[in-house]
């Protein structure tokens with residue numbers, strides 16, 4: 001049987017491991033934490049912000065891939081936590097989060113992903129909705145003391161806000177939508193437009209719905225951010241099933257496709 005996680009040209013296939021569900025926890029009204037054990041987890045190397053691709057059963061008997069960020073890994077116990085958003089639109093990821101029971105297993109490929117902390121940056125700007133929240137919290141918690149960070153995070157309900165264990169010098173803005181997630185989040189777009197960049201070279205991490213990421217990225221570029229100061233990835237989009245959207249200029253995309261051909 002061909003691997004469900006084939007490599008890309010010039011890239012080796014992602015390592016695959018079996019995760020066993022240890023326990024589940026209702027984290028907030030719209031998030032469930034699933035904690036897994038698995039062979040080799042105690043020594044798993046990854047960078048905060050990276051994700052795993054879970055291979056989840058679909059209704060038609062086939063399997064689908066869904067990206068989920070590693071929220072935390074306790075190396076002493078080998079327990080790995082993933083926070084699943086209950087977005088209310090169905091889908092194998094949401095279904096798994098709601099129905100999986102301790103002892104159930106899932107195949108996971110990775111870790112993967114390039115949206116990780118830029119250690120060269122003088123300050124950091126994180127922009128996310130619920131799907132980017134696990135990655136933003138993991139990245140914030142990894143920043144050393146005195147590093148300047150700004151985070152703008154949109155959630156559905158005030159009770160979807162979470163506590164974090166960060167030591168950096170953080171300004172954290174929670175934007176409460178008061179309803180389900182929609183594309184082109186005006187709340188996040190306007191909030192970022194009001195942000196005054198600090199002296200030095202900052203780095204922005206945009207981890208939310210695709211059209212919101214596109215609009216915010218364009219705005220930051222227009223305000224003088226260089227492309228390499230922005231990590232931009234569409235974490236979901238209406239009608240998309242799984243996957244991830246790299247947000248880049250058409251010229252950059254064409255060059256990348258040509259390099260792959």
Ligand SMILES: Cc1cc2nc3c(=O)[nH]c(=O)nc-3n(C[C@H](O)[C@H](O)[C@H](O)COP(=O)(O)OP(=O)(O)OC[C@H]3O[C@@H](n4cnc5c(N)ncnc54)[C@H](O)[C@@H]3O)c2cc1C
Nearest residue numbers: 067069084085087089091092093094238239240241242244
């Ligand atoms: C790098 C990366 C890391 C991610 N990390 C996480 C994570 O840690 N936790 C997490 O919960 N998600 C995370 N996501 C987002 C997650 O992969 C998607 O939301 C995924 O579509 C969920 O799969 P599903 O099977 O529930 O729904 P799907 O079958 O993929 O989608 C069904 C339909 O539901 C709608 N939909 C999907 N997601 C959302 C949403 N969040 N809000 C509103 N509508 C939605 C769409 O219209 C879609 O067509 C991440 C995505 C990426 C790219």
